[in-house]
Amino acid sequence: MYSISKKINILKQAPIAKNFFSNVEMTRLAVTQFTCCDCGHENSIEIIPYESGFPIFQIYNEDIVLSKGELLQNKIVTETSNSMLHFGALTVSNLPTLYFGTDCQSCHSKYFCVFSYGEKQPGLTVLQISGIWKYE
Ligand SMILES: [Zn+2]
Known part of the structure; x- marks a missing residue:
């Protein structure tokens, strides 16, 4: 996982195995897989709350x-509702939203992943992956 600081172009979205985790499914980390658009390799991603992204x-x-x-056109995020603007203007499901860059382990194509993590309602913490997109 790495941060991205230069202009990128979003190319296409990659299929992801699982994009929603609630607190009962995720004790320490969320694990899912995405399939590379170029080579079909199944890559594992691990998201650790409060550490990843x-x-x-x-x-x-x-x-x-x-x-x-x-970001809006590619449906990566949506505009945050007024009551949740402290999380920023653009979020996934009005929760604190993070991103990271990662590469396909097989062909090294570059991917951009966006997710949010937080308390959806009292006692229910969710991690929602908006998606993973190939970029150049
Ligand atoms: Zn690949």
């Missing part, structure tokens, strides 16, 4: 990596 704000801040429009 970087704030999505770093992506759309001043349109450095992607513009807000590109």
